[in-house]
Amino acid sequence: MAVKRTTLMDVARAAGVSRATASLVIRGSDLVADKTREKVEKVIAELDYVPNSGAARLRGQKSRTVGVIIPNLVNSFFSEFVEGIEAELDEQGYQVMLASSRDDPERQSGLLRRLREHDAEGIILFPAEGTEPDTIEKLVAAGVPLVQAMRHVGRDLSDFAGSDHGLAVRLSVRHLRDLGHRRISFVSLAGKVSTREERLGAFEEELRAQGLVNAGVIDVPLEWDGSPQSAAMLMALEPRPTAAICFNDILASGLLRGLFDLGLMPGRDLSVVGHDNLSFIDLGAPPRLTTVQVFPRQIGAASAKLLLRRIKDPGAELKSEIVTPRLRVRDTTGPVD
Amino acid sequence: MAVKRTTLMDVARAAGVSRATASLVIRGSDLVADKTREKVEKVIAELDYVPNSGAARLRGQKSRTVGVIIPNLVNSFFSEFVEGIEAELDEQGYQVMLASSRDDPERQSGLLRRLREHDAEGIILFPAEGTEPDTIEKLVAAGVPLVQAMRHVGRDLSDFAGSDHGLAVRLSVRHLRDLGHRRISFVSLAGKVSTREERLGAFEEELRAQGLVNAGVIDVPLEWDGSPQSAAMLMALEPRPTAAICFNDILASGLLRGLFDLGLMPGRDLSVVGHDNLSFIDLGAPPRLTTVQVFPRQIGAASAKLLLRRIKDPGAELKSEIVTPRLRVRDTTGPVD
DNA sequence: CGTTCTAATTAGATCGATCTAAAATACATA
DNA sequence: TATGTATTTTAGATCGATCTAATTAGAACG
Known part of the structure; x- marks a missing residue:
């Protein structure tokens, strides 16, 4: 056989x-x-x-293969991100080796090791929650071309592609202010990753700058159903917020669902803003979610470009590529009455 | 450096x-x-x-790497499928090389070639629309362990993991019949893939068996917005259907959106059934889509298991793993008035 | 036709691990 | 101590392509 x-x-x-x-x-x-x-x-x-590429790479050194590590694939944000990477690398004849860390730093270390064994020419890492700077340092020290994406651990250790989280939040806050909202809450996901800190920091800062009130931050787990219990939690806050900014669209959509279950109307009883602009937003029944578009595909493509650049020129200066987010106003935000 | x-x-x-x-x-x-x-x-x-795995595999023959080709990653059906594969293979110490064919058979051939060069020990293929049986035959003849997933080209050429499309459609039809519907339409996506034929065939057959009327099949492209124009197309049919079964949840959600835009209420003015049970269904505003759950993650896991089996024993008998779908009744189907 | 220059081809070493088969060492027993 | 057996270790060949450096064929010219 x-x-x-x-x-x-x-x-x-x-x-x-x-x-x-x-x-x-x-x-x-x-x-x-x-x-x-x-x-x-x-x-x-x-x-x-x-x-036989094994033989080729043994002699010639190049595997034409790149490792990509993401926390998971369930959130379509990640899929789009990977799509962007894949498309870009494919064009240059590179093959993607995909692995999912499940947001577990230990698992991630194992994967990194495996990717290196498989002789990846470089790695795009969407760091797992709680990744130690040490992990990154070691990789860089070993001369592995590395790009961190979206989240980053330890500043100035590697190239980086991501989004301007601060701006994203500022856009939402200003939009809500323009609609007359003064008491705004933030629905975050539990855990400690750089994105959370950045968005939350920007949130509080911008509230201060605009003279608005932080009506409370609530933390929920990232579940497939978007944790609709956030609705009740928000409505229980004193003073009650008139608007909520959510860490991502999944949480925002879960919140919408929770509001409906309570007989409340998004955009009227509570304005809701999401983050990411996942493609399912345009689907299904109205109201459609107002959200900040983050362009994961572009960020993926940018990471790929950065990585190819570094592979070509390992000594190049560190570079960050920040994609500018954009506010998409739809139906879930309205004037305060 | x-x-x-x-x-x-x-x-x-x-x-x-x-x-x-x-x-x-x-x-x-x-x-x-x-x-x-x-x-x-x-x-x-x-x-x-x-x-250096290049050297190792050159000598030892095994790369501990498996190629996975899917049409794209935008539909979260595919992401979940890939997740299932990745989880299963990871457990056995295998690494996934992911590539997206964009539903283009030519591109797919190139990718297959590349995966073989990269010395994948086996390949899981979600065939692109229009894949020639010849492609599959060649692979099998070359002794490449291969599993086709979801769609298949050329019967009895390789192992296969998929869903019981016939049953999925029968479940929907019977559910609608129980609600009193007699004129049912099918919203399909343009193109010629085995899944389309199977579902459409089962649709017509079951209508006949139940003595119901095929109120017309309409074809729409698979767009990110789910092609809401399907709503108008359905309402223009004579006699007008009271229910529609959609090829997948994206199309179904697009249809929902189209209905709302026309001021119609899903479940009252038209009952809608989807396919796949994508996770976003539970999110956002009601009504939630009635759909047939297809379990892509399990199908992915099953493909992975089949592939590992074939890698271990290339001479094993051909095997098919069919996951049984399940109807999830939610809000978009109701009794005919 | 011999010489020179360029274009095309090739022999042979090499990459870094794994495998086989043989050698070295340790250990037990007579 | 000698001998046989089990346990460890190792030298050297090998996988299949690529690279270097050298060779050969072909073209151009006086």
Whole structure:
């Protein structure tokens, strides 16, 4: 059953040339005469020859493979992010090795190790919650081209692509202020990651700058149902907020659902703003969620570009690529009455 | 900048043993004395040695890597599917190489080739629309362990994991019949893939069996917005359907949105059933979509298991794993008045 | 036709691990 | 101590492509 592999040697023999020449043909070198090239290419097609990249990379050093680690794939934010990466790398002939850390730093360390064993030329890391700076430092010290995406651990250790979280929050706050809201809450997800701190920090700062009131921060777990219990928690706050900014669209949509279950109307009884602009927002029944678009696909593409740059030039200066978010006003925010 | 790689030779030298012994330690062989093992392991840790899998696989043949090709990642159905695969393979120490065919058979061929070059031990293929049986035949002939998932091309060529599309449709039809519906439409997506045929075939068959009327099949493209124009198309049919079964949840949610835009109420003016049970269904505003749950994660896991089995035993009998779908009745189906 | 220059080809070493088969060491027993 | 057996260790060949440096074929010219 196990067919013996067709090697370059077989091809060379069948085409009546040397291994070296056959190798040149495969790599598309222009050192080889057209006639010879044709002959060899014909044989390759006939034998359905597939090069053994193990051998190639052993000698040639490059695997044309890049490792990508993300916390999970359930949130479509991550899928879009990966899509962006994949599209960009594919164009350059790179293959993505995908792994999911499940937001567990230990698991993540194992994956990093495995990706290195698999000889990834570089790694795009969406760091798991609680990742130690040490992890990053070691990678960089070992000379592994690395880009951190979205979240980052330890400043100025690696290239970075992400979003301007501060601006995202400021956009939401200002939008709500323009609508007359003064008491605003923030629905965050439990845990300690740089994004949470950044958004929360920006939230409080901007409230202060605008002279508005922080009506309370509530923490909920990130569940597939978006933790609709946030609705009741918000309505129990004193003084009661007239608007809530949510860490992401999943939480925001969960909140919408919770409001409906309480017989309340988003945009009237409570204005709701999300983050991410996931594609499902436009689907289904109104009202549609007002949210800040974060462009995960672009961020993915940017990470890929940064990584390719670093692979080419390991000594290049550290660079950050920040994608500017954009507010998408839809139906769940309205004037305060 | 480019640090020279630490090789097994370096480890061996530093530990005062031979390359062979060091190799044994790495592979966890019990042929090596405890004292020696400790010594070597210490050195490995000190030098932060990472084996070069290129060399290993060149000699040892196994890459512990599996290729996965899916049409795209935007539909979260695919992400969940990939999650299932990744989780299962990860447990066995396998690494996933992910690639997206964008539903283009040509691109897909290129990717298949690339995955083989990268020495994937096997491939899980969610075939692109319009994939030729020839593609599959060649792979199988070349001895590449292959599992087709969800869709399949050419029967009995490879292992297969998927869903019982026929049952899925029958469940929806019977549910609608129980609610008193007699004129039912099907919203399909344009294109020719086995799933479409299967679902459509089962639809017509079951209508006949139940003595119901096919009120018309409409084809729409799969867009991110779920092609809400389907609503108007359905309402223009003569005689007008009282219920519609949609190929997937994206189309169904698009239809819901289209109905609202026309001022119609799903579940009252038109009953709507989806397929897949994507996780966003529970989010956001009511009404929630009635749909058939398809369990992509389980199907992914099943594909992974089938593939591992075939890798272990290439001569094993062909096997199909069919996951049974389940109807989730929510708000968008109601009695006909 | 011999010489020179360029274009095309090739032999052979090499990458870093694994495998086989043999050697060295330890251990038990007579 | 000698001998046989079990346990560890190792030298050296090997996987399949690529690279370097050298060789050969081909073209151009006086």
